[in-house]
Amino acid sequence: xxxxxxxxxxxxxxxxxxxxxxxxxxxxxxxxxxxxxxxxxxxxxxxxxxxxxxxxxxxxxxxxxxxxxxxxxxxxxxxxxxxxxxxxxxxxxxxxxxxxxxxxxxxxxxxxxxxxxxxxxxxxxxxxxxxxxxxxxxxxxxxxxxxxxxxxxxxxxxxxxxxxxxxxxxxxxxxx
Numbered sequence: 001x002x003x004x005x006x007x008x009x010x011x012x013x014x015x016x017x018x019x020x021x022x023x024x025x026x027x028x029x030x031x032x033x034x035x036x037x038x039x040x041x042x043x044x045x046x047x048x049x050x051x052x053x054x055x056x057x058x059x060x061x062x063x064x065x066x067x068x069x070x071x072x073x074x075x076x077x078x079x080x081x082x083x084x085x086x087x088x089x090x091x092x093x094x095x096x097x098x099x100x101x102x103x104x105x106x107x108x109x110x111x112x113x114x115x116x117x118x119x120x121x122x123x124x125x126x127x128x129x130x131x132x133x134x135x136x137x138x139x140x141x142x143x144x145x146x147x148x149x150x151x152x153x154x155x156x157x158x159x160x161x162x163x164x165x166x167x168x169x170x171x172x173x174x175x176x
Contacts, residue, residue, distance in 0.1 A: 001041040001110075002083040004030040007054050007142035011076045013126040014133040021124035026073035027054070028136050032083025033098040033106050034149075041148035042106070046113045048146055049075065069118055077114065077125040078134055079107045104128045 005027055012022035029049055034041075050069045057065040068075060084097035098106060107128055115123045126132045 001034060001037045001045050001148040002032040003045050003049065003146040004080075004083065005049060005052065005054070005144040005146065006030075006136065007139040008076075009137040009139045011134070011136035013076065013078060013124075014135070015127050015130045020127055020132075021076055023074035023076045023122075023124055025071075025139070026122075027068050027075050028134070029075060029077045030080040030083065031077055031107060031110060032080050033103045033110075034084050034096055035098045037098060037106065037148065042110045042113060044148045044151065045146060046110060046117060049114060050118055052144065054142055054144070072119070072122070074122045074124065075114060075118070077111055077123070078132065079103075079126065079128045100129060 006029075008023070008026060008028045010022070010024050011026075011028040013020050027049065031045070051067050053064050053067050053070075055066040055068070055071055055073070056063045081094060081097040081100075081103065082092075084094060086093045086096060097103065111123065111125050126134070
């Protein structure tokens with residue numbers, strides 16, 4: 001499961017010219033479900049959405065101190081299967097996304113878990129499968145990419161990658 005989490009001053013979802021959901025300060029979360037996702041993937045993403053410390057404390061002395069849950073802010077979730085797009089040349093391939101027949105229930109279960117672990121009225125979502133206009137005012141901007149498979153795609157664990165200084169790379173083209 002993947003989630004793109006954006007800290008926002010406000011956000012809304014419009015379908016066919018009508019606003020179907022809107023929030024004030026909080027998080028806009030784009031959620032993609034893969035064909036291989038299971039309950040533990042959802043639990044990881046839900047926990048991170050509610051507990052990531054993406055907001056400053058009251059006096060601003062600590063920039064990354066409070067979560068959406070700590071501050072009572074809102075969460076707007078939007079399903080987005082394109083988070084599992086693979087490119088084949090210039091063509092898009094969506095085979096890694098969960099089949100819509102199953103992904104709607106999986107996505108709605110994630111929304112329900114967020115509501116059960118927070119204040120239900122502060123959790124909004126778009127309309128699954130609809131063409132949506134998503135508007136937001138980014139706060140920061142702060143954007144976090146989560147992947148339940150890697151449990152933090154921005155992290156490098158030992159053995160995964162060797163960091164090469166640019167002078168080493170320039171002298172050894174095989175490492176490019």
